[in-house]
Amino acid sequence: MDKHLPLQHVIDSIADLIYFKDQQSTYVGCNQAFARYAGLSIAEIVGKKDTDLPMLSNPELFQTRDIQVMATLAPLITEDWLIHQTMGQRLYEIVKSPFYDDANQLCGVIGVGRDITNHWRIKQRDETRQLALALTASQAPLQEILDAIVKGLEAEVSGRLCSILLLSDDGEHLLCGSAPSLPDFYNQAVHGLSPGIGVGSCGTAVASGKRVIVEDILTHPYWAPFKALVSQAGLAACWSQPIFSSSGKVLGSFAIYHREITHPTLEDLTSIEQAASITSLAIEYHAARLSLERQAKTDLLTNIGNRRYFQEHAETILQQHAAAKQPIALLFIDVDFFKLINDMFGHKAGDDTLIALGKYFTECQREQDVLARMGGEEFAYLLPETDGETALAFAQQLQAGLTRFYDQQPHLQAKPTLSIGVAAFSTGCGTLDQLLSRADTALYEAKNQGRNCSKLYLPSPPLTQPASPTNFLQ
Numbered sequence: 001m002d003k004h005l006p007l008q009h010v011i012d013s014i015a016d017l018i019y020f021k022d023q024q025s026t027y028v029g030c031n032q033a034f035a036r037y038a039g040l041s042i043a044e045i046v047g048k049k050d051t052d053l054p055m056l057s058n059p060e061l062f063q064t065r066d067i068q069v070m071a072t073l074a075p076l077i078t079e080d081w082l083i084h085q086t087m088g089q090r091l092y093e094i095v096k097s098p099f100y101d102d103a104n105q106l107c108g109v110i111g112v113g114r115d116i117t118n119h120w121r122i123k124q125r126d127e128t129r130q131l132a133l134a135l136t137a138s139q140a141p142l143q144e145i146l147d148a149i150v151k152g153l154e155a156e157v158s159g160r161l162c163s164i165l166l167l168s169d170d171g172e173h174l175l176c177g178s179a180p181s182l183p184d185f186y187n188q189a190v191h192g193l194s195p196g197i198g199v200g201s202c203g204t205a206v207a208s209g210k211r212v213i214v215e216d217i218l219t220h221p222y223w224a225p226f227k228a229l230v231s232q233a234g235l236a237a238c239w240s241q242p243i244f245s246s247s248g249k250v251l252g253s254f255a256i257y258h259r260e261i262t263h264p265t266l267e268d269l270t271s272i273e274q275a276a277s278i279t280s281l282a283i284e285y286h287a288a289r290l291s292l293e294r295q296a297k298t299d300l301l302t303n304i305g306n307r308r309y310f311q312e313h314a315e316t317i318l319q320q321h322a323a324a325k326q327p328i329a330l331l332f333i334d335v336d337f338f339k340l341i342n343d344m345f346g347h348k349a350g351d352d353t354l355i356a357l358g359k360y361f362t363e364c365q366r367e368q369d370v371l372a373r374m375g376g377e378e379f380a381y382l383l384p385e386t387d388g389e390t391a392l393a394f395a396q397q398l399q400a401g402l403t404r405f406y407d408q409q410p411h412l413q414a415k416p417t418l419s420i421g422v423a424a425f426s427t428g429c430g431t432l433d434q435l436l437s438r439a440d441t442a443l444y445e446a447k448n449q450g451r452n453c454s455k456l457y458l459p460s461p462p463l464t465q466p467a468s469p470t471n472f473l474q
């Protein structure tokens with residue numbers, strides 16, 4: 001090997017960008033990599049200043065740094081975005097050092113720039129992942145987590161617009177999960193579309209379970225039905241990755257759009273895959289949490305709300321009624337002689353009766369009512385915007401309709417009657433405990449009166465006459 005290779009030949013073999021400037025910040029030389037990046041020849045670069053080069057968005061800053069390096073005689077390391085004609089913006093770590101001639105006199109600045117875009121993108125993606133995990137662990141709303149993932153992916157590469165579409169539970173529709181940078185009219189048009197081959201990149205990705213790369217939307221058959229829409233939104237490319245659950249079910253799609261016709265790099269493909277995988281984790285965790293919450297508030301036997309569910313809802317509704325001074329009522333329902341059913345037919349028959357009653361109460365429930373199994377053979381209804389008399393009428397209807405319901409349940413061995421205590425606050429004012437306690441008092445009265453009836457709690461009237469021995473004698 002030639003020990004005296006010319007310097008130019010040596011530096012041309014280096015992939016980093018290398019350049020030399022004189023004390024006036026005028027280029028005196030560079031390597032081929034630098035010239036290629038600038039889109040000029042080395043000869044064209046020599047004699048130019050930073051302001052003459054197309055790759056710098058802030059050339060004045062670069063010249064100021066040259067002056068700083070020459071004044072301090074110390075190297076300066078910075079990270080800067082440079083504009084590339086075809087690759088867009090790239091992040092470079094630039095090391096500027098003072099440059100000395102043969103006589104060891106300062107004669108300018110030498111700079112070496114290394115492309116650290118991919119390294120930065122990985123770091124950026126890792127931060128997005130950490131943020132999404134932290135938000136998920138802190139039980140943040142799903143919307144907030146999806147927005148964080150989308151914004152993190154957008155920040156990775158300038159010009160990207162990301163979106164998450166979620167597949168509805170019935171698998172029939174695409175629902176907008178997060179797309180903060182896409183125009184509202186576009187999101188509204190996509191929301192509710194049915195996935196299918198040829199329904200844009202995302203509809204196709206969801207339907208096929210495969211990644212769909214469309215580099216030029218306007219010429220691609222998958223986008224034919226949406227040309228006017230994407231033109232209006234100014235979108236040119238869309239790469240879409242299906243989001244899979246841990247069991248392999250498609251949950252939706254993660255998409256990256258560009259405003260110019262754009263081919264994905266390997267790094268882009270890794271990026272979209274990782275975004276889809278962290279999105280899947282957030283969606284599944286959220287669904288598991290919702291399911292746990294639902295289970296914690298559901299009575300396992302009858303599948304209606306339990307006491308915890310009732311209390312949470314009732315407290316809030318009561319407060320709203322008190323503020324609006326609206327009437328509100330409560331029905332406390334107890335199955336008559338239920339112990340006898342267990343004793344005569346066995347526990348399973350008792351369970352079947354409770355399940356059937358849960359179904360009956362659900363059928364009779366109005367949309368605004370809160371129904372729950374309070375424990376054992378006790379059920380309750382909270383009846384918003386209902387006064388005592390109306391609630392009593394509803395309780396009586398429940399009892400009257402029961403025979404018809406039982407007629408449709410031939411499998412039931414035991415068909416017991418109900419006793420119902422009714423209580424109401426005419427202006428919504430009072431605590432839930434007070435309302436429950438009054439309904440319980442009324443229920444006690446119904447039981448005492450022979451069961452199979454409803455009683456409305458009436459506060460005892462104040463005594464107008466003191467009791468006298470004559471009264472007792474009567």
Ligand SMILES: Nc1nc2c(ncn2[C@@H]2O[C@H](COP(=O)(O)OP(=O)(O)OP(=O)(O)O)[C@@H](O)[C@H]2O)c(=O)[nH]1
Nearest residue numbers: 334335336337338339340342347348350351376377
């Ligand atoms: N099968 C079944 N029985 C239950 C369940 N929960 C509570 N029970 C039974 O329900 C019965 C309630 O009995 P009691 O409170 O004495 O009331 P009752 O027999 O309905 O009599 P009255 O309320 O006075 O009409 C008890 O025997 C409990 O064991 C359940 O989930 N399934």
